[in-house]
Each structure stands twice: as C-alpha cells, then as structure tokens.
Amino acid sequence: MPSAVTEYDTIAAISTPPGEGGISIVRVSGDQALSIVKKVFKGKDLAKVASHTINYGHIVDPQTGDLVDEVMVSVMLAPKTFTREDVIEVNTHGGIVATNKVLQLIIGAGARMAEPGEFTKRAFLNGRIDLTQAESVMDLIRAKTDKAMQVAVNQLDGNLTHLIGDLRQEILDVLAQVEVNIDYPEYDTEQMTTKMLLEKARTVSAKIDELLKTADSGEILQHGLATAIIGKPNVGKSSLLNRLLDEEKAIVTDVAGTTRDVVEQYVNIDGVPLKLIDTAGVRETNDKVEKIGVERSKQAISSADLIILVLDASRELEEDDIQLLDATQDKRRIIIFNKNDLIPVIHPLDVKQLKDDDIILLTSAIQNDGIEQIKQTIGKIFNAGIEDSSSNVIITSARQAGLLRQAKQSLEDVISGIESGMPVDLVQIDMTACWDTLGEITGESYPDELITQLFSQFCLGK
C-alpha cells in the first residue's frame, strides 16, 4: 500500500487570531492528532474519553517535564468534525507566548504546521462543506471586525450558495425550454424565442451586477481597506493617526515584519477594517529626521485603496503638498485641511488640484475636531457597496468575483449574439457557459440536471 498523500498528514495551528484575547485555541487535525496531543498532555487519558468532550489538564514539555499551561482539551473524533478527521483542540489561557509554546510542543511531537486555510481545505476535500462555505470559513477566521464576521457567518449558512443556486435555476428553466424546442420541434410546447432569452439574460446579468457591487466591500471586509495617511512633515498626520487609533483602541492585529518596523496596522472604524499602510513612515517623519519624504509616500500611495491626504490649513501650499496632490490624482481620497483651530491661510476653493469626487474635511486633530466626520465618511464609502445588495450576501473572494465576471461576460455574449441575429441554439452555448461558471462558484456541477428538468416540466412524446 502506498504512503498516505501528503495532504492527509496531521496538521496543527493556532486557530484563533493572534492578539490580546484571553483564550487561544491550538487545533490539531489528522489521524495522529490524538496520539500526538497525548504526548504533551497531563491529565485524563485522552484515548479513553468520549468523543466530543472537553477535558481539563496541563500541557507539559515532555523533554523537561516543565508545566507550560493550564488547558482544556476538546476531543472530537472523525467523522463528525469540521475536517471529518480526528480533531483535538487545546484551549490555552496563558496568552500568546504560552500558546506558541504549546504549538511548538505539538509540532515537536509529530504534527506539521498547517498552511493557511488548510483545515478548511480538508473540510472541503472531505466533502464536509461546499466551496463558498469553505471560503467563508476562511473569511471568518480572518474576520477583522464584527461586521466582517457577520458576513462570513451568513455565507457559512450557505446564503451565497442559495443565491447562486436560484440564479442557476432561472437559467436552467430557460435552457430546458430551449432544449425542448430543439429536441421536440413538432410539438406545441411554448417556443423559447430569442426575445425571451434576451430578457432572461438581462435580468440575470442585473442580479450578478448587484452581487459584483458588493465585491469591493467584501474585499475590504476580508483584507481591510488599504489606507495611506500622507502629508508633508508636521501637518499633523501623527496626531490624526493617534486620534483614530486611541479613540478606537481597536487594533485588531499587527502584521509585523521580523524587525520592529510596523508596516501595517488594522483599525476598526465603524465596523470597517482599515488597513493603515506604512504607519511607520507616518511616525518616522515625526522624528525630525526629515530625510524620508515624498518618495516614501509614493510607495504607500501605490498600494492604497484610500488616501487620507493631510494639508496644513494654516500654511500656504508648498511643493511637497502639490506633489502629493498630483501623485494621488487617480485615487479615491479624503483631503484633510488640518490645524483648523489656527487661522486658515488656504481654503479648499484655492486648491486647484482638487477633483470633483474628492471628499474634503476640515479638522483639528489636536482639538479632536472633525475626527468623527472622518470616520463617518469612511463608513459611507464602504457601505455604498453593501446597501445596494438586497440579499445580505457579499462577495468576499477574488475567485468568486472573477467567476461572476466571467458569468456576466457569457451573458453579454448572449445579448450580443441575439442582437446580431444568431439562432437560439447558438446563443444557448453562452447561456450554458454562464450556468456552468456559476456552478463553479459553489463547486457543484450536475450534468444531468438539465435533462431531468426537461422531463419534469414538459409533456413530450416520441
């Protein structure tokens, strides 16, 4: 018998987001999960406890005998687990350091460090969940705010699957009608005309559009709205940042590099996760070592979805300001006229580099004036996508969005085919392609669906 495929060895990872939370969970999955955890656990014999029980004990370093943490261990045996494999979860109490130590010990005892999303991948591969559900578990794990969590939970319930299922059913009805006209031409079944196909293509297309509108928001929920706060030295970026951070006390996570440099910080603004880019850069310019200026900002600008450009309202525009205004012309941006508590020297109307769709706010970071407006504005930008969605479903993965665009392209081909006078059975090729693509989103495909449909709906003879 050949060895097990690598995908199915025993894996372990910290499955709670790193941070200041009191309890963390180390999850272990695979057929060796139980024996591995047993090696580092002191307490009841885990091999003898009933499945789906939680057990008190301690994690002990088997080398030194040192007590690492006081833990609760959940034992869940296959197949009724998330991955359909044996799953052991160690609930630790001792904060990030102790949790890391527990994970190290489990890996030392024979588990492999799980790759991102690997538990979910197994759940999918073992047939436990469909693709959109798998994706929403990933989202759930990565959720950075409550709102993101809510969307993921909805998806996990299969909302997106249902919605896509409904769209596919609509297409299937049309296809069945087309097919019946082709296979039974001499029967007096209703003819599916190209006009009816056109109408259907348009309605389905509109529904896909609606879903696609949420894709931006979904992306934001999942990855955070990449935001760069820029401005020349001493315009008040730092105090603005502090206001945004201090007020919320809501840093979800630090995705730090190996050095002390903080590259990205997440901040929760009214449920919207902002991913602040190059906050180190913002702070550095505070160090009166003003060697890093516009050049560094440009890097941040290129990777940001939203620019918060801070100007000093109490000083005339300078070369740096103009360069930054020019560099962000193509970006969605909020222009802050800060230091509004001082006597203003420049006025928005005087700045000819502003675009019509710029959002202009007057603030005084020092006096905490206008900060609330910034938050509201960000919330509004984000919610614009979601409020259009009547379905409570938000597209959160690039894969889903890509397939939706592909499905939409097929519908556009349907429409242009009809407009150029193509017969119904050719136009049907694109309609079927749309149906197939939507099926890929949920990872389902029922090749016999169409034929079953044909016979349940129509009365046909030989």
Next chain:
Amino acid sequence: MEVKEFDSETYDVVVVGAGHAGSEAALAAARMGEKTLLVTINLDMVAFMPCNPSVGGPAKGIVVREVDALGGQMGKNIDKTYIQMRMLNTGKGPAVRALRAQADKNMYHRVMKDTLEQEPNLTLRQGIVEKLIVEDGVCKGVVTGTGARYHAKTVVLTAGTASRGKIIIGELMYSSGPNNSIPSIKLSEDLEKHGFKLSRFKTGTPPRVNKNTIDFSVTEEQPGDKEPNHFSFETPDSVYLKDQISCWMTYTNGTTHKIIRDNLDRAPMFSGVIEGVGPRYCPSIEDKVVRFADKPRHQIFLEPEGRDTQEYYVGDFSTSMPEEIQLKMVHSVAGLEHAQLMRPGYAIEYDVVEPWQLKLNMETKVVKNLFTAGQMNGTSGYEEAAGQGIMAGINAALRAQNKDPFILRRDEAYIGVMIDDLVTKGTNEPYRLLTSRAEYRLILRHDNADERLTDKGYTLGLISDDRYKKFQDKWNAVALELKRLSRKMITPKMAEPFMKEHGLKSLKDGILADHLLRRPEVHYEDIVDMIGEGGAEVDRRVKEQVEIDIKYAGYIKKEQMKIDRLKKMESKKIPERLDYTKVNGLATEAVQKLSKINPETIAQASRISGVNPADIGILSVYIEQGRIAKIAE
C-alpha cells in the same frame, strides 16, 4: 427429448439478432473482412420496425449520418425506402437541424435483408441462440435451439426486446418478443449464469388503424419537403422522391382523457402489473394524462406504415390499456371516430444488460470477447441501436484481428456521447439520445458527420476508395473556398448593389469577404455575386460548409476550446485494475462507484455521478504518484 448438440461452422464473428443493431454489426464485421454469421429468430423480421415507421429526428438523425459516414447501412437503407422526408428545426442553427424520414416498413426490412444476403463474408441464418460457449471467462461461440454449436473468435449480442419479453395489454399478459414474435428466454438465463446483472425495462407501442376509416378532413396535413435531402452522403439529390406521402395531425380531447382516467384501475402502468421502468420521453398516453393533468389536449400523429398498406400508426398514443378501452379512446379522437382498429397497442417488458458492465469498446467486463449492443443495453430507438451496432461490429472484428479497440469520444460523435453515457452513468430508464446530452453539439452536426468520421471509416476498411476520394474532394473544395474568401477584399463599390437592395448602410472601407459573410443578412450566394466564382467546384454541400464555418466561427472556437480542455482530461489514463479501496481520502460513495464502473480515463471518472471534484483531485494525485495498488486479476 433432448436436442443433441453438434459442431456447426466456425466463424470469426457471430452476431445474435438481426434488428437495427445486429444488421449494422454484422455488415461492419463482414466488410472488415471477417467471416461473419448473423443468426436471428425470424428472417422475416430482419431490420423490423416494431414501433414508429420513421427514422431520424433531432440527435437521432445525426446518428444515422454518423453511421453512414463510418460506412454503415441505415442511411442508405432509409434513402431507398422512405415515403416522406422532412428537415426539422430549419428555423434554428445548423447544429440542431434534423432530418426525419417516414419509412415504408416492409420495404425497409426487405431492402436490408437483401443487402445482408448480398454481402460476401456474411451468412444470414434463422435460429434462436440459447447459450454462449464460454471458456475461462472468454466467449468462444454460441449454441442455438437446434443444437448447432457455432465457434467464433468474438460474439455480438443484440437480443433487443426479445430478451424474456412479455407483452401486456390490460389484464392480458403473455411471454412474447416484439409484435407477437418468439421471445428469447434461455439466453437471458445463460447470461445470468455467467454473472451478468440484468434489469427490466418497459416500452410500448400505440394502436394501428385502417386508413380507409380515418376522416382526414378534420386533421392537419404534414407534407414532406420539396427541397431534396437524404441521410447518406452518397445518395444524390437527383433521386429525391417526388410523390411523397403526408402525415396527419390530430389531438386528444377531454373525452379521451376522461375515458383514460375512468379506467386507470385497468391500466397495467398504474395497477402495478408493469414492473419495468418506462422511458420518460416516450410516455404512454395514460401516463401523459396523469402526469400533465392540466393539459387539455395532446398531439397525435397519424403516420402511414408504407406505400402499399392501409395501416396507419397512431403516433404518441402508446397504450397498454385493455383493448375494450383502447377502442373507446381511439374513437374519441377527432378524425378517428369510426377508425377500424388493426392492431391494439401494447406494452412490452424485457431484460437489459445493465450497461455499466460494458467497456467503452462495447465489450462486456464480465465475459471477454463478448459484445452487446442496441436495446439490450438499455437504449430505445432504431438509430441508437444502429449506432451501437456498428461500433460493436467494428470492435468485434478488431478483436478478432487482435487490433486496438475503436472508441469515439464525446467530442467526435453522438455515438460517442451515447456509449460514454451508457457505460459511465448507466441508465435507469430506456435511454434516448437528445441533442442536450451532447456538450459540443455545434461540432457534432449532421452536415459534417463525414468530416468527423469518414477518415476513420476508411482506415477501418468500411469506406470504398471511390467514396473516400469524393469525400476528400468535397473537403478540399471547402478548404480552398474558405481560403479564397479569407483573402478576397470586397470594396465598398462591389458591395453597393447588395447593400442598397437590402436597405443597408454602404460600406465605408473595403472588407474581407469572409468578414462580410459573418453578417447575418449576408449569404454565400451574395458574396459570390460580388466577387465571382472561384476555381474549385462548389456544390450545395460545399456552400453549406463554407457558410457555417464562417458564420459561426466564434461559437465553433468556443466549443473547440472546451474540447481541448476535455482532451487533456481524456489523456489521463487510469491504470487497469486499480484498487480504489486503497486510495486515501476518496469518499465511500466514490470508491463504490469507481470500483463498479472502472473508468478508463480521469475524464470518464469525472462524469460518474456521485464522484465529486474533490475525489477527482485525490485520484489524479494518487495516479501521478505512480505507486498504484492493484486488484489481483
């Protein structure tokens, strides 16, 4: 007294049953040079049509063309014996146009019988095969009821509805093959003895009435086409039949439906008498009335059974009601008030070999060198039978010659779609080909069946040199003309008369001829008006190809891309005798299905219902690793 067995002649290939599958199988094997025996219960039922008197229609008509393109007989036979020809779906695209002919049933039988009799390597013999000669799991011949032992390298079974056939009319039930012929009972028992899994299917046929008692004045006429069309690529337009016979259309009504509903307790379909599974697409009239209770009427087609008979087939009125009720039902229909019943409709139950027991070359997995084809494999329809028949005949001959099997992929022919469906998915009802079963129907057209298959038929030895040359000439002409149109520039001045005549805007710039032809309102003839004739001889069929190729190029390309993806998966072979229970991670259902069907490629595996994409991923990885656990042979 026991019949004494004796060793009769020895053949390369023995074909059992001379229906539409058996006739093609025997002809193909004989034409490939194999000494072939075709043995059938009743020589007066060779190529007999026990149900509708027609050949072709959507998907089925394309199969007839495919059989012809491979060098088979059905197309030629119907071209010699039709009494009406119609092209269906003319308002739709080229892929779904469908030719259908009304046949003179008796003539169809006589002409096919004559063809079989004239075939040099073929012996036609009356007899009933009762068992197989099987040694060490290999079929070596058959034994008939008269004791004749025929030894052969390979055997093709096409027993059709004769397999333990049982006719049912109301409360009456009796053992019978189609149309009161002798059933084949012992062969079924022998197959079970060898380990075959058989199941019961049901089909049915409507009553026949005498033409002289039909009032055609209250029915609608359906005449044949004026435009010539034939099934065989070899039949010239010049022999197109002028005096065609019409079909007629009428409807059931509330009274008919009430008669049926009032007597459902006597309908074998509903009283539990019939155990076999019937086809959804060819339901009995009682089934239709029950399932579609809100439909006020159903169409009925009155079809002549031949030129020199008064017998008419009451199409779409299939029933197994008692004769007493059938009479009332028939008489309730407009035009049939005084119709004289000639034969009552009946249901027939029969054995089928569950087709997952076959390989893609139609050889059984259970007994080597044994092939099955036709209705016996769970299909319905003459065309489906013929398509399988020719493939089984070819493969039986190839095996006799120790050559590799001949398999058509899903992107090559409807025949390929059908066989793959049967073998991969099995069927739990009589299987009918539909255009919607084909993923690539724009490629699988009736007009290009020769392009798809005639090369293969020639390689197999089923196409004459003369025909092959004509085939090459046609496609060379198509290629030349396509090339000419892709290079010829049409100036605004050249196009102006046409544009003006059709109220279209004048061209601003010159345009390549093939680009202009893509416009829906422009046809090949218009282009030739503008640029003149080319060098090649361009007949009706060449024109048709050129126009389709250019007009639908975008869609054809899309299908082709899908096919390329499929081919990649088809090229991933699954090793024989792979032990699926040893593949880690496969779902239990997938293990069961894969073990049962033993797919030959990853693509085929992916089409098995109950095998999901994750299983395919796992299986691919497992095979690529190269350490395969096998089941002992």
